[in-house]
Amino acid sequence: FSFELFISKVAEEDRQNIFQVYRDPGLINPAHPRFEHEYRIQMDDGSIRWLKAKGKIFFNSDGKPIHFAGLMLDITNEKKVQEKLNYRKALLEAQSDAIPDALLVVDGRGKILSYNKNFPLIWRIPE
Numbered sequence: 001f002s003f004e005l006f007i008s009k010v011a012e013e014d015r016q017n018i019f020q021v022y023r024d025p026g027l028i029n030p031a032h033p034r035f036e037h038e039y040r041i042q043m044d045d046g047s048i049r050w051l052k053a054k055g056k057i058f059f060n061s062d063g064k065p066i067h068f069a070g071l072m073l074d075i076t077n078e079k080k081v082q083e084k085l086n087y088r089k090a091l092l093e094a095q096s097d098a099i100p101d102a103l104l105v106v107d108g109r110g111k112i113l114s115y116n117k118n119f120p121l122i123w124r125i126p127e
Contacts, residue, residue, distance in 0.1 A: 011040035011048060030059045035068075038075065050079040 010018050018039060028035075036054040043049060055070015096103050096116040102123060103116040120127070 009041045011042055014039040028057060028065055030063050033057045033059070035070070048076075049074055050076045 007015060007018060017037065033056050035057065036052070038050060038052045040048050040050055052073045052075045053070060054073075055068050057065050057068045060066050093116075096114075097118075099116065100118065102119040102121075104119050105113045105115065107113055119125070
């Protein structure tokens with residue numbers, strides 16, 4: 001399995017990050033043997049999957065990388081869930097800022113969780 005074959009599967013938008021991680025001697029050195037990064041790959045059927053790579057690089061006595069060990073996780077479902085949550089959060093924030101009323105959300109202990117843009121204006125709370 002060659003680096004060229006691997007990089008050909010990485011989504012074009014993520015390739016520069018991968019090149020930097022694997023080719024930059026400042027990022028790959030015995031002082032920093034562990035790695036963790038996320039990137040997208042394009043499957044043979046054209047679909048996109050998110051992967052998380054995590055592991056350790058092993059070096060020879062000259063400080064040159066010789067192999068690595070780790071794992072690769074398919075985190076596509078987690079990314080989709082996060083994307084939906086981010087969308088819903090943005091929608092909720094837009095809706096709360098659009099209403100003319102002051103909106104304050106607190107938890108059961110009275111800790112402020114969020115407020116809309118009108119809350120400090122109506123209650124004349126300085127920045």
